[in-house]
Amino acid sequence: MLKKVDAKVKLDKAAYKEQIDSLIIRLSEAQRKCKDAGIPTIILFEGWSASGKGSRIKSVIHSLDPRGFEVFTIKRPNEDERLRPYMWRFWQKLPAKGRIHVFDRSWYRVLMRGHEENEIKLADPVQDVLSFEKTLANSGVLIIKLFLHVSMKEQRRRLKRLADSPETAWRINEDDWIQNCRYDEALSSFSRMLEKTDHEAAPWIVVEANNRRFADVKIYTAMLSAMENALEKKLAANNKDSVKVTIPELTAPSALESVNLSRSLDREHYNQRLDAAQSEMERLHNEMYIHRLPAVAVFEGWDAGGKGGAIKRLVYPLDPRGYKVAPYSAPNDIEKSHNYLWRFWNNVPKAGHLTVFDRSWYGRVMVERVEGFCTPNDWKRAYSEINDFEKQLVDSGIILLKFWLHINQEEQLKRFEFRQNTPEKQWKITDEDWRNREKWDMYLEAVDEMLCRTSTEYAPWTVVEAVDKLYARVKVIETVRDSIELGMKSVRK
Amino acid sequence: MLKKVDAKVKLDKAAYKEQIDSLIIRLSEAQRKCKDAGIPTIILFEGWSASGKGSRIKSVIHSLDPRGFEVFTIKRPNEDERLRPYMWRFWQKLPAKGRIHVFDRSWYRVLMRGHEENEIKLADPVQDVLSFEKTLANSGVLIIKLFLHVSMKEQRRRLKRLADSPETAWRINEDDWIQNCRYDEALSSFSRMLEKTDHEAAPWIVVEANNRRFADVKIYTAMLSAMENALEKKLAANNKDSVKVTIPELTAPSALESVNLSRSLDREHYNQRLDAAQSEMERLHNEMYIHRLPAVAVFEGWDAGGKGGAIKRLVYPLDPRGYKVAPYSAPNDIEKSHNYLWRFWNNVPKAGHLTVFDRSWYGRVMVERVEGFCTPNDWKRAYSEINDFEKQLVDSGIILLKFWLHINQEEQLKRFEFRQNTPEKQWKITDEDWRNREKWDMYLEAVDEMLCRTSTEYAPWTVVEAVDKLYARVKVIETVRDSIELGMKSVRK
Numbered sequence: 014m015l016k017k018v019d020a021k022v023k024l025d026k027a028a029y030k031e032q033i034d035s036l037i038i039r040l041s042e043a044q045r046k047c048k049d050a051g052i053p054t055i056i057l058f059e060g061w062s063a064s065g066k067g068s069r070i071k072s073v074i075h076s077l078d079p080r081g082f083e084v085f086t087i088k089r090p091n092e093d094e095r096l097r098p099y100m101w102r103f104w105q106k107l108p109a110k111g112r113i114h115v116f117d118r119s120w121y122r123v124l125m126r127g128h129e130e131n132e133i134k135l136a137d138p139v140q141d142v143l144s145f146e147k148t149l150a151n152s153g154v155l156i157i158k159l160f161l162h163v164s165m166k167e168q169r170r171r172l173k174r175l176a177d178s179p180e181t182a183w184r185i186n187e188d189d190w191i192q193n194c195r196y197d198e199a200l201s202s203f204s205r206m207l208e209k210t211d212h213e214a215a216p217w218i219v220v221e222a223n224n225r226r227f228a229d230v231k232i233y234t235a236m237l238s239a240m241e242n243a244l245e246k247k248l249a250a251n252n253k254d255s256v257k258v259t260i261p262e263l264t265a266p267s268a269l270e271s272v273n274l275s276r277s278l279d280r281e282h283y284n285q286r287l288d289a290a291q292s293e294m295e296r297l298h299n300e301m302y303i304h305r306l307p308a309v310a311v312f313e314g315w316d317a318g319g320k321g322g323a324i325k326r327l328v329y330p331l332d333p334r335g336y337k338v339a340p341y342s343a344p345n346d347i348e349k350s351h352n353y354l355w356r357f358w359n360n361v362p363k364a365g366h367l368t369v370f371d372r373s374w375y376g377r378v379m380v381e382r383v384e385g386f387c388t389p390n391d392w393k394r395a396y397s398e399i400n401d402f403e404k405q406l407v408d409s410g411i412i413l414l415k416f417w418l419h420i421n422q423e424e425q426l427k428r429f430e431f432r433q434n435t436p437e438k439q440w441k442i443t444d445e446d447w448r449n450r451e452k453w454d455m456y457l458e459a460v461d462e463m464l465c466r467t468s469t470e471y472a473p474w475t476v477v478e479a480v481d482k483l484y485a486r487v488k489v490i491e492t493v494r495d496s497i498e499l500g501m502k503s504v505r506k
Numbered sequence: 507m508l509k510k511v512d513a514k515v516k517l518d519k520a521a522y523k524e525q526i527d528s529l530i531i532r533l534s535e536a537q538r539k540c541k542d543a544g545i546p547t548i549i550l551f552e553g554w555s556a557s558g559k560g561s562r563i564k565s566v567i568h569s570l571d572p573r574g575f576e577v578f579t580i581k582r583p584n585e586d587e588r589l590r591p592y593m594w595r596f597w598q599k600l601p602a603k604g605r606i607h608v609f610d611r612s613w614y615r616v617l618m619r620g621h622e623e624n625e626i627k628l629a630d631p632v633q634d635v636l637s638f639e640k641t642l643a644n645s646g647v648l649i650i651k652l653f654l655h656v657s658m659k660e661q662r663r664r665l666k667r668l669a670d671s672p673e674t675a676w677r678i679n680e681d682d683w684i685q686n687c688r689y690d691e692a693l694s695s696f697s698r699m700l701e702k703t704d705h706e707a708a709p710w711i712v713v714e715a716n717n718r719r720f721a722d723v724k725i726y727t728a729m730l731s732a733m734e735n736a737l738e739k740k741l742a743a744n745n746k747d748s749v750k751v752t753i754p755e756l757t758a759p760s761a762l763e764s765v766n767l768s769r770s771l772d773r774e775h776y777n778q779r780l781d782a783a784q785s786e787m788e789r790l791h792n793e794m795y796i797h798r799l800p801a802v803a804v805f806e807g808w809d810a811g812g813k814g815g816a817i818k819r820l821v822y823p824l825d826p827r828g829y830k831v832a833p834y835s836a837p838n839d840i841e842k843s844h845n846y847l848w849r850f851w852n853n854v855p856k857a858g859h860l861t862v863f864d865r866s867w868y869g870r871v872m873v874e875r876v877e878g879f880c881t882p883n884d885w886k887r888a889y890s891e892i893n894d895f896e897k898q899l900v901d902s903g904i905i906l907l908k909f910w911l912h913i914n915q916e917e918q919l920k921r922f923e924f925r926q927n928t929p930e931k932q933w934k935i936t937d938e939d940w941r942n943r944e945k946w947d948m949y950l951e952a953v954d955e956m957l958c959r960t961s962t963e964y965a966p967w968t969v970v971e972a973v974d975k976l977y978a979r980v981k982v983i984e985t986v987r988d989s990i991e992l993g994m995k996s997v998r999k
Binding site: 042045067070071074075079080083084086091092093115117180183299303321324325328329332333334337338340345346347369371437440 | 535538563564567568573576577579584585586608610673676792796814817818821822824825826827830831833838839840862864933
């Protein structure tokens with residue numbers, strides 16, 4: 014994808030002046046329209062060392078309202094970032110609706126400067142980058158990827174000039190010179206990277222940057238056309254004439270039909286097994302901390318299915334400095350202005366810690382689907398987005414557990430009525446709970462499909478028979494214990 | 507305040523059991539009420555090494571709904587934190603309305619373990635801690651400060667036990683042993699600290715922690731009474747019968763009356779001076795980055811006073827990786843659930859960076875006062891809260907500039923009408939602008955009082971005569987340049 018730069022590619026002052034002024038006017042109009050349309054925009058600069066990313070960014074933002082954008086410089090990950098999955102720090106820096114975030118380097122660091130990011134575990138960085146960009150693009154984020162390309166001669170000239178001035182010498186290092194000395198090698202490696210990561214949702218734009226005027230005009234033109242496209246696409250989406258997402262039909266039988274809800278445990282065995290599991294969890298949690306093993310436990314289930322009680326018993330023996338219970342209900346303003354996965358990334362644990370998600374990203378394919386809070390396309394796409402997300406967690410070393418607390422309609426009614434009739438429990442039951450109950454069958458269908466489509470080898474669901482609370486609690490904590498024990502074994506080695 | 511622990515202070519199992527069960531029930535009820543009342547709660551644990559903070563926290567949270575609290579362990583500041591004012595990392599960790607944040611160690615680190623925080627510049631840590639707590643308490647945050655106190659003998663016993671087990675040995679270090687060897691010295695130093703930082707808004711509770719049962723009962727009782735008090739206070743505040751805040755009467759003459767709005771600059775001198783100042787700013791901004799000097803420029807002024815244009819010229823020559831323009835309008839959901847200063851702390855710059863605040867914390871004493879979005883007590887208290895806040899910024903090494911862009915009513919009308927009549931400017935003018943204009947006199951009074959009460963030696967206001975835009979822009983950029991030049995001089999030394 015990357016050819017040698019044609020040294021003749023340049024623009025004289027007059028031709029530049031003629032084009033740039035009208036581009037600036039049109040761009041600032043497009044920016045305002047994108048803001049009004051609530052389109053989040055990422056403009057990402059990658060390229061050769063000394064290809065002028067800093068000055069091109071400076072030039073680009075002069076066309077933008079200074080109140081509408083923010084610039085992020087991506088350096089080596091800091092300690093906090095190294096303790097989390099690679100993509101975590103980028104999720105933290107995503108633009109809300111209507112905002113523009115400019116990246117000086119980006120998630121492509123792992124592909125271009127992987128040796129500097131070597132403390133990060135990534136099983137398949139190209140795949141992670143692609144699924145990250147697709148997930149964002151599908152939720153309406155405009156991603157403009159610019160690769161600044163300079164010739165070997167020009168790069169050497171610039172590196173020299175930077176090195177010669179005491180004010181700028183600190184900006185370059187050994188690696189930059191190595192890149193220049195092995196220019197052809199780097200050229201073909203960058204070229205391969207661009208090919209592998211060029212896709213419809215976020216295509217690369219190669220900008221010949223030997224000549225600054227030429228580069229500016231090319232960048233401005235690319236931004237303008239990308240923004241105008243995005244606006245059109247947004248309009249089309251509002252008109253509901255967007256292409257329907259199709260996913261393979263389900264062939265597997267219902268995962269829930271065969272669940273044996275009569276499973277139970279007597280109080281005595283409950284006490285014994287709970288005590289044993291809790292003291293093992295206390296020990297394992299300490300070990301997790303020492304060996305920096307992170308874990309995630311996701312709790313989903315019917316209203317009044319017993320999530321709260323199970324979570325309470327699970328975390329009871331643990332040191333509170335090493336775990337967090339993250340409850341999720343309807344998203345707030347800020348959360349709504351981001352991709353639906355965004356608010357969950359915030360609570361992805363650091364190495365050595367446990368996060369318990371009390372409801373989770375599965376809201377997308379349950380409540381959001383059933384209540385129509387997202388489009389069919391949105392929830393159909395979500396299955397693979399969620400699988401990709403979870404794969405990233407697991408690949409980064411996180412032990413991931415997912416529980417579905419299953420009861421039947423009769424049991425739910427009993428529990429609702431008990432709450433209704435017990436003064437100190439009344440706050441736990443709302444009109445919404447009763448309304449949701451009426452949609453039992455629709456939820457059942459959604460849950461069944463969810464269990465089927467998101468039970469992967471690396472992140473299987475555990476369906477918990479939860480009519481008997483004692484049985485359910487013991488099953489949950491013992492499952493967590495066994496998985497962490499297994500995970501610790503490979504870490505201890 | 508700290509006496510030697512009486513070894514007899516303990517509780518037997520029966521007495522403990524009798525008290526603790528009813529305390530737990532009452533506490534969980536109080537917690538739910540505090541949540542409903544939207545009270546943010548901080549529970550802070552300080553104390554001797556090995557006094558059992560971890561296990562006391564574990565015990566405390568067993569009485570709480572796991573979905574309602576979060577635990578923060580405060581260690582040495584990381585790099586990101588060291589590059590900002592000391593209090594920054596605590597502002598990042600404050601509870602929203604109705605939430606409980608438990609701190610294992612806290613901002614008292616700087617007073618108790620100052621040698622570990624030595625990269626932090628703090629002119630007057632006791633004062634900073636007090637004003638931090640007062641500001642929070644005044645905005646309704648409940649702060650429960652617990653100091654765990656153990657005897658020398660008990661501490662030694664616990665340190666030994668921790669050191670003897672390979673699972674816990676890593677938790678203690680040299681400093682912990684030194685504390686035990688010089689117990690009496692530490693006792694009187696802790697005691698002085700407790701006295702200096704014990705105040706009505708956030709009193710200390712010393713918990714004798716030799717005996718765990720005794721400690722738990724004391725902690726639970728203290729929490730319960732603090733929560734019940736806070737609920738009562740909240741009710742009283744809702745009933746509007748709270749004590750009126752009084753501040754000294756203004757004696758200074760109006761700062762705005764004498765402003766000479768006829769000041770102007772011709773285009774030729776404007777171009778010359780702007781060019782010169784911009785190229786100096788470019789150089790200085792680089793120097794700031796190298797020497798890690800941070801700066802803040804606050805822009806306030808009448809609607810259509812020219813803030814946007816002045817900001818644009820100021821940042822035009824700067825490297826976008828080293829500055830940020832932070833625009834503020836009405837607070838969103840999340841921001842509303844925190845103290846009014848919270849959202850500004852988010853944008854306090856790292857060392858070496860510049861933040862431009864386009865509107866700021868002064869909204870409290872202008873729009874919030876005039877429109878009645880806060881109570882008279884709130885805005886009256888804000889003057890000293892703001893002065894304290896700015897002192898912390900300046901003490902941490904930040905160059906702080908504050909601009910008031912001043913025009914008169916005639917000029918504003920001219921600009922509003924121009925916007926109204928110019929298609930590509932219409933988006934800049936709203937009904938709200940016209941409404942605000944009708945309250946000109948009320949705003950004038952508020953601005954005058956603000957300029958008078960918050961012009962301090964360390965953070966004076968610069969009133970900018972802004973009827974002539976050219977004059978205003980040059981005055982702004984030259985003032986920033988001169989202040990940074992001055993600041994750099996002392997850094998370069």
